[in-house]
Amino acid sequence: MRNRLRRSMMFVPGNNPSMIISAPVFRPDSIILDLEDAVSVNQKDAARDLVVEALRTLDFGSCETVIRINGRHTPYCEDDIRALVPARPNMLRLAMTEEPEDIVWADRMIGEVELEHDIPHGTVKLMAAIETARGVLNAERIARASERLVALSFGAEDFTNSIQSERSRDGFELFTARALIVMAARAAGIQPIDTVYSNVDDDEGFRADVQRAKQMGFAGKSCVHPRQVAIVHEVFRPSESEVRRAEAIMAAIQEAERRGSGVIAVNGRMVDGPIVSKAERVLQLAQAVGMTKGGDTSGN
Amino acid sequence: MAINAVGREVPTYVEGLGEFRPYAGVFATPPKGRRFGPTIRRTGGKKLLPSLRAAIEASGLKDGMTISFHHHFRNGDLLVNRVVNEIAAMGIKDLTLAASSLQSIHKEIIPHIRSGVITAITTSGLRGELAEVLSREVLLKAPVMIRSHGGRVRAIESGELKIDVAFIAAPNADEYGNLNGINGPTACGSLGYAFADAQYAECVVAVTDTLVPYPAIPISIPQTQVDYVVVVDKVGDPQGIMSGVTRLTRDPMELLIAEKACRVIEASGLFREGFSFQVGAGGSSLAVARFLRERMAATGVRGRFATGGITGYIVGMLKDGLIDAILDTQCFDLVAVESLRDDPRHVEMSASFYANPHTKTCTSDILDIMMLGATEIDLDFNVNVMTGSDGIMMGASGGHPDTAAGAKLRLVTAPLIRGRFPIVVDRVHTVVTPGECIDALVTQYGVAVNPRNPELKARLKDAGIDTVSIEELQERAERLTGKPEELALGDEIVALIEYRDGTLIDTVRRVI
Numbered sequence: 001m002r003n004r005l006r007r008s009m010m011f012v013p014g015n016n017p018s019m020i021i022s023a024p025v026f027r028p029d030s031i032i033l034d035l036e037d038a039v040s041v042n043q044k045d046a047a048r049d050l051v052v053e054a055l056r057t058l059d060f061g062s063c064e065t066v067i068r069i070n071g072r073h074t075p076y077c078e079d080d081i082r083a084l085v086p087a088r089p090n091m092l093r094l095a096m097t098e099e100p101e102d103i104v105w106a107d108r109m110i111g112e113v114e115l116e117h118d119i120p121h122g123t124v125k126l127m128a129a130i131e132t133a134r135g136v137l138n139a140e141r142i143a144r145a146s147e148r149l150v151a152l153s154f155g156a157e158d159f160t161n162s163i164q165s166e167r168s169r170d171g172f173e174l175f176t177a178r179a180l181i182v183m184a185a186r187a188a189g190i191q192p193i194d195t196v197y198s199n200v201d202d203d204e205g206f207r208a209d210v211q212r213a214k215q216m217g218f219a220g221k222s223c224v225h226p227r228q229v230a231i232v233h234e235v236f237r238p239s240e241s242e243v244r245r246a247e248a249i250m251a252a253i254q255e256a257e258r259r260g261s262g263v264i265a266v267n268g269r270m271v272d273g274p275i276v277s278k279a280e281r282v283l284q285l286a287q288a289v290g291m292t293k294g295g296d297t298s299g300n
Numbered sequence: 301m302a303i304n305a306v307g308r309e310v311p312t313y314v315e316g317l318g319e320f321r322p323y324a325g326v327f328a329t330p331p332k333g334r335r336f337g338p339t340i341r342r343t344g345g346k347k348l349l350p351s352l353r354a355a356i357e358a359s360g361l362k363d364g365m366t367i368s369f370h371h372h373f374r375n376g377d378l379l380v381n382r383v384v385n386e387i388a389a390m391g392i393k394d395l396t397l398a399a400s401s402l403q404s405i406h407k408e409i410i411p412h413i414r415s416g417v418i419t420a421i422t423t424s425g426l427r428g429e430l431a432e433v434l435s436r437e438v439l440l441k442a443p444v445m446i447r448s449h450g451g452r453v454r455a456i457e458s459g460e461l462k463i464d465v466a467f468i469a470a471p472n473a474d475e476y477g478n479l480n481g482i483n484g485p486t487a488c489g490s491l492g493y494a495f496a497d498a499q500y501a502e503c504v505v506a507v508t509d510t511l512v513p514y515p516a517i518p519i520s521i522p523q524t525q526v527d528y529v530v531v532v533d534k535v536g537d538p539q540g541i542m543s544g545v546t547r548l549t550r551d552p553m554e555l556l557i558a559e560k561a562c563r564v565i566e567a568s569g570l571f572r573e574g575f576s577f578q579v580g581a582g583g584s585s586l587a588v589a590r591f592l593r594e595r596m597a598a599t600g601v602r603g604r605f606a607t608g609g610i611t612g613y614i615v616g617m618l619k620d621g622l623i624d625a626i627l628d629t630q631c632f633d634l635v636a637v638e639s640l641r642d643d644p645r646h647v648e649m650s651a652s653f654y655a656n657p658h659t660k661t662c663t664s665d666i667l668d669i670m671m672l673g674a675t676e677i678d679l680d681f682n683v684n685v686m687t688g689s690d691g692i693m694m695g696a697s698g699g700h701p702d703t704a705a706g707a708k709l710r711l712v713t714a715p716l717i718r719g720r721f722p723i724v725v726d727r728v729h730t731v732v733t734p735g736e737c738i739d740a741l742v743t744q745y746g747v748a749v750n751p752r753n754p755e756l757k758a759r760l761k762d763a764g765i766d767t768v769s770i771e772e773l774q775e776r777a778e779r780l781t782g783k784p785e786e787l788a789l790g791d792e793i794v795a796l797i798e799y800r801d802g803t804l805i806d807t808v809r810r811v812i
Binding site for chain 1: 556
């Protein structure tokens with residue numbers, strides 16, 4: 001699904017079987033099995049095999065399966081795509097995307113493997129990780145490079161290195177890059193996903209970082225620890241009044257449709273396109289945390 | 301042999317130990333007889349003796365007798381090894397070692413088992429190399445008798461377990477044998493497990509490293525019960541209890557399980573003003589206290605008391621006014637030790653007061669909420685906390701069967717898979733606690749309610765908590781791990797698992 005909920009995208013090392021098995025119980029929206037940074041060079045092949053096996057045998061429940069593959073200019077990228085696509089993950093996340101051509105190339109390769117294995121074209125989605133100054137400046141073109149692309153994610157660790165800065169707790173140095181990535185993704189109709197927060201012991205710093213990301217327009221956050229997933233879901237949880245208002249708007253729309261009326265008002269205020277899409281977004285978030293009828297009751 | 305009420309074949313007679321009744325149900329075997337009384341003695345003269353050897357000589361210890369110890373220092377215990385070494389050097393042999401529990405530090409007694417100094421053992425638990433040796437080899441005259449904390453004191457009071465000489469490690473003592481565990485450099489806190497030994501042993505030797513002028517106050521164990529006092533350099537290492545406050549787990553899986561367990565508690569109807577509870581010191585069990593505390597703060601519901609082994613975390617709840625009292629048989633960290641010393645609302649209790657099924661009332665029988673662990677749980681909800689997936693003894697009966705028997709809500713928390721093995725099995729290798737007294741299993745993959753408790757299931761449903769059957773949990777685990785292979789076992793019984801009422805609930809066979 002192109003625009004499914006991706007509030008929390010949790011990284012799990014692709015070479016750690018017990019963590020892969022446990023990941024779904026923390027109910028992240030997406031599980032990212034990592035073949036890149038988490039896996040040392042001499043374990044790339046073994047981790048790839050393990051991830052393929054995991055995709056084929058494990059039940060990831062309602063979690064989206066994403067594989068972070070190695071960047072295009074590494075000797076592993078092609079093998080990653082060839083091995084993984086037949087196992088049908090929901091998505092591949094291409095590390096170190098700098099040019100639209102990286103995405104075009106990955107799109108073509110995935111398409112070839114899909115064809116070889118009788119998998120419908122476009123089944124495996126793509127996500128571009130923007131991790132350098134050059135990638136940020138090309139973000140707009142990257143975001144439009146492929147129909148397969150559903151999200152841009154930001155990787156701040158490599159990015160700060162590329163601008164020769166250091167990462168700070170309040171993330172001041174990331175502001176422009178974050179804003180550009182949000183705009184590039186939103187303009188292309190895909191989702192911007194914010195960078196990881198590496199200090200897993202700093203829950204409050206992480207919460208503030210998620211709040212900033214949400215305020216800036218990010219659709220979700222990359223997580224490196226299960227505990228962060230719950231915090232992300234809390235921050236993205238809509239308020240009770242937001243949910244009730246969204247429900248009223250959607251009910252008014254249904255009522256108007258039933259009566260064949262074109263003009264809709266709720267509590268004396270006109271309801272137009274942006275208000276409807278915001279209401280839909282609020283209800284999607286509300287449903288995920290069990291705030292609507294028929295929603296998830298797990299508390300996540 | 302007979303088949304007991306949990307379907308286990310148990311002996312009705314064991315050479316060296318006598319006759320046994322098979323387990324018949326949680327409260328199916330009522331007590332009978334009179335309480336045991338030790339010989340009336342007047343020690344007279346000087347109680348303070350110059351050495352351990354002098355005390356052993358004065359105690360009249362002879363071949364074939366029973367010696368006892370408490371386990372308040374846990375893995376920091378120094379006394380068992382020291383006394384057994386001394387006894388061996390004196391040439392005394394064929395003794396029964398009746399410790400309230402044994403830890404991995406006690407591997408030092410293995411040579412004394414091989415040489416016939418120790419020929420029988422009764423304990424709540426066995427760990428480490430000692431446990432492994434006793435699981436693989438038949439070295440004793442009779443199987444190890446595993447008793448729960450309540451079961452041990454019951455056996456002492458009924459005279460089934462007659463102690464000839466009790467050696468009591470006392471962090472604080474005076475020359476007439478008044479003892480406490482809360483003062484002195486090696487303070488271990490509550491001496492609850494030693495009370496029965498002091499009261500019922502024929503001879504009581506207190507061993508201290510901190511002798512104070514008469515009277516040693518407060519008095520936990522009184523001079524009226526103590527025969528001799530010996531001073532040594534150090535009775536135990538409090539670091540073996542644990543320094544500082546017990547840290548809450550940060551393991552996300554344990555936290556997840558604890559959070560689910562807390563939701564079950566809240567939905568059970570027992571989370572109400574004045575409730576009581578017990579949690580262990582480890583992993584998800586203690587983490588349940590954290591979530592309970594959060595819910596208490598959020599809802600304004602206050603508890604009345606907490607029991608059992610006590611940690612600094614529970615002390616924090618007392619200090620914050622979330623509970624009114626702590627009943628403490630054993631301190632799990634030094635914060636608990638300090639609290640027992642300084643706070644009159646934190647009360648030392650004996651093992652009998654805590655868990656003896658054959659007293660007029662024990663605390664475990666009036667507890668509301670009990671959090672339990674498991675190394676395995678089976679489709680009948682029988683719980684194993686004694687043997688590992690390899691059949692080797694590695695745990696303790698402890699207060700598990702005692703608290704499970706009496707508490708109103710008995711929850712087992714455990715990860716569904718531990719070290720590649722599923723936690724839910726067809727039949728547990730060793731039944732320690734019968735499934736009859738387990739209400740639910742809480743794992744990361746869901747909550748399985750025991751069909752014996754439909755009311756709990758209905759309450760969880762009303763609260764919107766989904767439940768699964770224990771069979772579904774087993775299937776889920778086995779999809780990941782496969783079905784574990786049967787263990788290769790010998791015919792010899794290496795341990796008997798006594799239920800708290802003195803009946804036999806299971807046996808442990810030798811691992812080949």
